[in-house]
Amino acid sequence: GNQTAPDVGIDAAGNFVVVWVDDTADGNDDGIYGQRFLADGSAAGSQFHVAGTTADKQHQPAVAMNASGAFIVVWTSDDQDPLIGLFRSPGVYAQRYDTAGSAMGTEFRVPDAALLGVNVGGIQHAADVTIDATGNFVVVQVDKQDGTIKADYYNHAGSHIGRVDRVNATTGASLLDATVAFDGNGGFVVAWTEDNDDDGSGDAIMARHFRSDLTAYAGAQVINSVTAGNQTGASLAVQNGRVLVVWSGHGAS
Numbered sequence: 178g179n180q181t182a183p184d185v186g187i188d189a190a191g192n193f194v195v196v197w198v199d200d201t202a203d204g205n206d207d208g209i210y211g212q213r214f215l216a217d218g219s220a221a222g223s224q225f226h227v228a229g230t231t232a233d234k235q236h237q238p239a240v241a242m243n244a245s246g247a248f249i250v251v252w253t254s255d256d257q258d259p260l261i262g263l264f265r266s267p268g269v270y271a272q273r274y275d276t277a278g279s280a281m282g283t284e285f286r287v288p289d290a291a292l293l294g295v296n297v298g299g300i301q302h303a304a305d306v307t308i309d310a311t312g313n314f315v316v317v318q319v320d321k322q323d324g325t326i327k328a329d330y331y332n333h334a335g336s337h338i339g340r341v342d343r344v345n346a347t348t349g350a351s352l353l354d355a356t357v358a359f360d361g362n363g364g365f366v367v368a369w370t371e372d373n374d375d376d377g378s379g380d381a382i383m384a385r386h387f388r389s390d391l392t393a394y395a396g397a398q399v400i401n402s403v404t405a406g407n408q409t410g411a412s413l414a415v416q417n418g419r420v421l422v423v424w425s426g427h428g429a430s
Contacts, residue, residue, distance in 0.1 A: 178199055178200045178201030178202060179199070179200045179201075180197050180198070180199050180200075180210075181197065181198050181200070182197055182198045182236065182237065182238060183195055183196065183197040184196050184197070184238055184239050184240050185240065186240040186241050186242030186248050187242055188242050188243065188244055188245060188246040189244035189245070190216055190246070191216030192213070192214065192215055192216050192221065192246055193213075193214050193216075193242065194211055194212070194213045194214070194240055194242055194248050194278075195211065195212050195214070195240075196209060196210065196211040196227060196238045196239075196240045196250050197209075197210060197211075197238065198210075198235075198236050198237075198238060202226070205231040205232060205233070206233055206234045207234040207235055207236045208226060208227075208228055208231060208235050209226070209227040209228045209235045209236075209238045209250065209252050210224055210225065210226055210227060211224070211225050211227050211240070211250065212224045212225070213278050221278065222278055225278070227250050227252070227272055227284075228252060228254065228270065228272070228284060229272075229283060229284050230254060230257050230270075230284065232256045232257065233254075233255040233256030233257075234253075234254075234255040234256070235252050235253070235254050235255070235270075236252065236253055236255075237252055237253040237302060237303055237304065238250060238251070238252045239251050239252070239304060239305045239306055240306070241306045241307050241308040241314065242308065243308045243309060243310055243311075243312065244310050245276050245310065246276040247273075247274065247275055247276050247308065247312055248273075248274050248308065249271055249272065249273045249274065249306050249308055249314050250271065250272050250274070250306075251269060251270065251271045251287065251304040251305070251306045251316055251318075252269070252270055252271075252304065253267050253268070253269060253270075253301075253302040253303070253304065254267065254268055254269075254270045255267045257270065257286075266300055266301070267300050267301060267302050268286055268287075268301050269286070269287045269301050269302065269304040269316065269318045270284050270285065270286055270287065271284065271285055271286075271287050271306070271316060272284045272285075273335055281335070282335065285335075287304065287316045287318065287329050288329050288337055288340060289337065300320075300321040300322065301318050301319070301320050301321075301322075301327075302318065302319055302321070303318060303319040303353070303354050303355060304316055304317065304318040304319075304355075305317050305318075305355055305356045305357050306357065307357045307358045307359050307365060308359075309359045309363070311333050312332075312333030312334075313330070313331065313332050313333050313359075313363075314330075314331050315328055315329065315330050315331070315357050315359070315365050316328070316329045316331070316357075317329075317344065317355040317356070317357040317367055318355065319352045319353075319354065319355055319369075321352075324345075324348060324350060324351075324352065325342065325343045325344070325345060325352070326343070326344040326345050326352055326355045326367065326369055327340060327341060327342055327343070327344065328340065328341040328344050328357065328365070328367060328387070328391075330389075330391060339391050340391070341387060341391050341393075344367050344369070344385055344387075344397075345369065345371060345383065345385075345397060346385070346396050346397040347371065347397070350371045350372060351371070351372045352369055352370070352371055352372075353369070353370040353371075353372065353380065353409060354369060354370050354409070354410065354411065355367060355368070355369040356368050356369070356411055356412055356413040357413065358413045358414055358415040358420075359415065360386070360415050360418065360420075361415065361416070361417065361418060362389070362418075363388075363389030364386065364387050364388045364389050364394075365386075365387055366384060366385070366386050366387075366413060366415055366420055367384065367385055367387070367413075368382060368383065368384040368400065368411040368412075368413045368422050369382075369383055369384075369411060370382060370383075370408070370409045370410065370411060370424075371383045372407075378404040378405055378406065379406055379407040379408075379428075380407035380408055380409050381399050381400075381401060381404070381408055382399070382400040382401045382408045382409075382411045382422060382424050383397045383398065383399060383400065384397065384398055384400050384411075384413075384420070384422060385397040385398070400422050400424075401424070401426065403426060405426075405428040406426065406427040406428020407426075407427045407428065408424050408425070408426050408427070409424060409425050409427065410424050410425045411423070411424045412424070
Protein backbone atom coordinates (compact mmCIF):
# COMPACT_ATOMS: atom_id res chain seq x y z
CA GLY A 178 0.00 0.00 0.00
CA ASN A 179 0.86 3.69 0.12
CA GLN A 180 1.97 5.73 3.13
CA THR A 181 1.29 9.47 2.73
CA ALA A 182 0.61 12.79 4.52
CA PRO A 183 3.20 12.50 7.33
CA ASP A 184 3.36 14.88 10.26
CA VAL A 185 5.82 14.99 13.18
CA GLY A 186 5.99 16.21 16.78
CA ILE A 187 9.11 16.44 18.95
CA ASP A 188 9.83 16.79 22.70
CA ALA A 189 12.53 18.74 24.56
CA ALA A 190 14.91 15.77 24.58
CA GLY A 191 14.70 15.23 20.82
CA ASN A 192 12.43 12.19 20.96
CA PHE A 193 9.74 12.40 18.31
CA VAL A 194 6.60 10.83 16.88
CA VAL A 195 5.54 10.54 13.24
CA VAL A 196 1.96 9.97 12.06
CA TRP A 197 0.76 9.22 8.53
CA VAL A 198 -2.01 7.79 6.35
CA ASP A 199 -1.80 4.14 5.26
CA ASP A 200 -4.26 3.24 2.51
CA THR A 201 -4.48 -0.51 3.19
CA ALA A 202 -3.23 -1.44 6.68
CA ASP A 203 -6.55 -1.25 8.57
CA GLY A 204 -8.36 -3.33 5.94
CA ASN A 205 -10.86 -0.60 5.10
CA ASP A 206 -9.43 2.27 3.04
CA ASP A 207 -7.24 5.00 4.60
CA GLY A 208 -6.22 4.72 8.27
CA ILE A 209 -3.99 6.74 10.62
CA TYR A 210 -0.80 5.16 11.99
CA GLY A 211 2.08 6.36 14.14
CA GLN A 212 5.58 5.48 15.29
CA ARG A 213 7.59 6.90 18.19
CA PHE A 214 11.37 7.39 17.92
CA LEU A 215 14.18 8.15 20.35
CA ALA A 216 16.44 11.15 19.81
CA ASP A 217 19.05 8.95 18.09
CA GLY A 218 16.47 7.93 15.45
CA SER A 219 15.89 4.40 16.72
CA ALA A 220 12.28 3.21 16.98
CA ALA A 221 10.63 3.32 20.40
CA GLY A 222 8.19 0.42 20.36
CA SER A 223 6.19 -0.66 17.35
CA GLN A 224 4.04 1.11 14.79
CA PHE A 225 0.56 1.74 16.19
CA HIS A 226 -2.92 2.33 14.79
CA VAL A 227 -4.20 5.72 15.93
CA ALA A 228 -7.85 5.79 14.84
CA GLY A 229 -9.99 3.15 16.49
CA THR A 230 -12.72 3.60 13.88
CA THR A 231 -11.92 2.05 10.51
CA ALA A 232 -15.12 2.64 8.50
CA ASP A 233 -14.43 4.57 5.29
CA LYS A 234 -11.44 6.96 5.39
CA GLN A 235 -9.43 8.48 8.24
CA HIS A 236 -7.03 11.02 6.75
CA GLN A 237 -5.42 14.50 7.13
CA PRO A 238 -3.50 13.63 10.34
CA ALA A 239 -1.68 16.18 12.47
CA VAL A 240 0.29 15.61 15.68
CA ALA A 241 1.70 17.80 18.47
CA MET A 242 4.07 16.66 21.24
CA ASN A 243 4.98 18.70 24.31
CA ALA A 244 8.33 19.05 26.07
CA SER A 245 7.69 15.99 28.27
CA GLY A 246 6.74 13.70 25.38
CA ALA A 247 2.96 13.59 25.78
CA PHE A 248 1.22 14.02 22.43
CA ILE A 249 -2.11 14.27 20.67
CA VAL A 250 -3.16 13.29 17.15
CA VAL A 251 -6.07 14.80 15.20
CA TRP A 252 -7.53 13.71 11.87
CA THR A 253 -10.55 13.83 9.57
CA SER A 254 -12.90 10.83 9.66
CA ASP A 255 -15.27 10.54 6.69
CA ASP A 256 -17.95 8.18 8.03
CA GLN A 257 -18.08 8.58 11.80
CA ASP A 258 -20.32 11.57 12.55
CA PRO A 259 -24.01 10.96 13.34
CA LEU A 260 -26.30 10.35 10.39
CA ILE A 261 -27.85 13.44 8.80
CA GLY A 262 -30.62 11.97 6.68
CA LEU A 263 -28.96 9.16 4.72
CA PHE A 264 -25.40 10.45 4.98
CA ARG A 265 -22.58 11.01 7.45
CA SER A 266 -20.44 14.11 7.02
CA PRO A 267 -16.67 14.26 7.61
CA GLY A 268 -15.71 15.35 11.11
CA VAL A 269 -12.57 15.95 13.16
CA TYR A 270 -11.45 13.41 15.79
CA ALA A 271 -8.57 13.21 18.25
CA GLN A 272 -6.65 10.78 20.47
CA ARG A 273 -4.43 11.71 23.43
CA TYR A 274 -1.27 9.80 24.45
CA ASP A 275 0.90 9.94 27.57
CA THR A 276 4.69 10.23 27.69
CA ALA A 277 5.07 6.45 27.38
CA GLY A 278 3.02 6.41 24.17
CA SER A 279 -0.04 4.80 25.78
CA ALA A 280 -3.47 6.01 24.67
CA MET A 281 -5.28 8.15 27.23
CA GLY A 282 -8.92 7.17 26.99
CA THR A 283 -10.50 6.67 23.57
CA GLU A 284 -10.72 8.80 20.47
CA PHE A 285 -13.20 11.68 20.65
CA ARG A 286 -14.90 14.12 18.33
CA VAL A 287 -13.73 17.75 18.28
CA PRO A 288 -15.90 19.18 19.64
CA ASP A 289 -18.34 16.73 21.21
CA ALA A 290 -21.54 17.50 19.29
CA ALA A 291 -23.80 16.40 22.15
CA LEU A 292 -21.93 18.58 24.65
CA LEU A 293 -21.96 21.77 22.59
CA GLY A 294 -25.12 21.20 20.60
CA VAL A 295 -23.26 21.95 17.37
CA ASN A 296 -24.55 21.00 13.96
CA VAL A 297 -22.49 18.07 12.65
CA GLY A 298 -23.73 18.49 9.07
CA GLY A 299 -21.45 19.79 6.36
CA ILE A 300 -17.71 19.16 6.26
CA GLN A 301 -15.32 19.75 9.15
CA HIS A 302 -11.76 18.92 8.13
CA ALA A 303 -8.12 20.07 7.73
CA ALA A 304 -7.43 20.10 11.48
CA ASP A 305 -4.22 21.02 13.31
CA VAL A 306 -3.29 20.82 17.00
CA THR A 307 -0.88 22.35 19.51
CA ILE A 308 -0.10 21.20 23.07
CA ASP A 309 1.61 23.05 25.93
CA ALA A 310 3.94 21.84 28.68
CA THR A 311 1.07 21.01 31.06
CA GLY A 312 -0.97 19.11 28.47
CA ASN A 313 -3.52 21.78 27.56
CA PHE A 314 -4.24 21.70 23.84
CA VAL A 315 -5.99 23.62 21.08
CA VAL A 316 -7.48 22.07 17.94
CA VAL A 317 -8.30 24.18 14.88
CA GLN A 318 -10.37 23.01 11.94
CA VAL A 319 -11.96 24.31 8.76
CA ASP A 320 -15.76 24.17 8.72
CA LYS A 321 -16.93 24.28 5.11
CA GLN A 322 -20.58 24.40 6.16
CA ASP A 323 -20.41 27.99 7.42
CA GLY A 324 -17.05 29.12 6.00
CA THR A 325 -15.21 29.44 9.31
CA ILE A 326 -12.10 28.28 11.09
CA LYS A 327 -12.94 27.13 14.59
CA ALA A 328 -10.62 26.68 17.57
CA ASP A 329 -11.41 24.38 20.51
CA TYR A 330 -9.47 24.75 23.78
CA TYR A 331 -9.03 21.75 26.14
CA ASN A 332 -7.30 21.46 29.50
CA HIS A 333 -4.70 18.83 30.47
CA ALA A 334 -7.43 16.42 31.58
CA GLY A 335 -9.08 16.52 28.16
CA SER A 336 -12.03 18.63 29.29
CA HIS A 337 -13.38 21.14 26.79
CA ILE A 338 -12.82 24.70 28.05
CA GLY A 339 -14.27 26.76 25.24
CA ARG A 340 -14.46 27.50 21.54
CA VAL A 341 -13.66 30.34 19.17
CA ASP A 342 -16.49 29.93 16.70
CA ARG A 343 -14.97 32.19 14.05
CA VAL A 344 -11.20 32.64 13.94
CA ASN A 345 -11.32 34.26 10.50
CA ALA A 346 -12.79 37.75 10.37
CA THR A 347 -14.19 37.77 6.84
CA THR A 348 -17.21 35.94 5.46
CA GLY A 349 -17.70 34.35 2.07
CA ALA A 350 -14.06 33.27 1.69
CA SER A 351 -12.83 29.79 0.86
CA LEU A 352 -10.56 28.56 3.66
CA LEU A 353 -8.04 25.99 2.53
CA ASP A 354 -6.11 25.03 5.66
CA ALA A 355 -5.30 26.10 9.21
CA THR A 356 -2.36 25.75 11.61
CA VAL A 357 -2.00 26.64 15.31
CA ALA A 358 0.71 27.11 17.95
CA PHE A 359 0.70 28.12 21.63
CA ASP A 360 2.37 31.45 22.39
CA GLY A 361 4.00 30.42 25.70
CA ASN A 362 1.58 32.44 27.82
CA GLY A 363 -1.52 30.27 27.46
CA GLY A 364 -2.70 32.03 24.33
CA PHE A 365 -2.28 30.81 20.78
CA VAL A 366 -1.76 31.95 17.20
CA VAL A 367 -3.69 30.61 14.21
CA ALA A 368 -2.59 30.97 10.57
CA TRP A 369 -4.50 29.92 7.48
CA THR A 370 -4.94 30.30 3.71
CA GLU A 371 -7.87 32.45 2.57
CA ASP A 372 -8.92 33.09 -1.04
CA ASN A 373 -10.88 36.28 -0.43
CA ASP A 374 -8.28 38.49 -2.19
CA ASP A 375 -7.30 39.95 1.19
CA ASP A 376 -3.87 40.81 -0.19
CA GLY A 377 -5.29 42.06 -3.49
CA SER A 378 -4.18 39.07 -5.55
CA GLY A 379 -5.68 35.63 -4.96
CA ASP A 380 -5.00 33.42 -1.94
CA ALA A 381 -3.39 35.07 1.08
CA ILE A 382 -1.82 33.86 4.33
CA MET A 383 -3.75 35.21 7.31
CA ALA A 384 -3.08 35.03 11.06
CA ARG A 385 -4.75 35.99 14.32
CA HIS A 386 -3.56 35.94 17.96
CA PHE A 387 -5.82 34.86 20.86
CA ARG A 388 -5.50 35.10 24.63
CA SER A 389 -6.03 32.13 26.95
CA ASP A 390 -9.59 33.36 27.62
CA LEU A 391 -10.24 32.96 23.85
CA THR A 392 -10.54 36.68 23.15
CA ALA A 393 -8.55 38.03 20.21
CA TYR A 394 -5.79 40.61 20.61
CA ALA A 395 -6.81 42.13 17.29
CA GLY A 396 -8.39 41.27 13.96
CA ALA A 397 -6.89 38.94 11.39
CA GLN A 398 -3.90 40.24 9.47
CA VAL A 399 -2.30 39.46 6.14
CA ILE A 400 1.11 37.84 6.68
CA ASN A 401 2.58 37.81 3.17
CA SER A 402 4.13 41.00 1.79
CA VAL A 403 4.57 39.59 -1.72
CA THR A 404 1.07 39.36 -3.15
CA ALA A 405 1.55 38.14 -6.74
CA GLY A 406 -0.26 34.87 -7.36
CA ASN A 407 -1.46 32.58 -4.59
CA GLN A 408 0.14 32.01 -1.18
CA THR A 409 -0.82 28.64 0.36
CA GLY A 410 0.14 25.91 2.81
CA ALA A 411 1.09 27.92 5.91
CA SER A 412 3.05 26.37 8.76
CA LEU A 413 3.52 28.11 12.10
CA ALA A 414 5.90 28.14 15.08
CA VAL A 415 6.07 30.38 18.15
CA GLN A 416 9.00 30.68 20.58
CA ASN A 417 9.71 33.30 23.26
CA GLY A 418 6.87 35.42 21.94
CA ARG A 419 8.20 35.46 18.38
CA VAL A 420 6.11 34.05 15.55
CA LEU A 421 7.45 32.35 12.41
CA VAL A 422 5.12 31.60 9.50
CA VAL A 423 6.28 29.84 6.32
CA TRP A 424 4.27 29.07 3.16
CA SER A 425 4.43 28.42 -0.56
CA GLY A 426 4.21 31.41 -2.90
CA HIS A 427 2.92 30.67 -6.41
CA GLY A 428 4.00 33.54 -8.62
CA ALA A 429 6.14 35.19 -5.97
CA SER A 430 9.39 34.70 -7.89
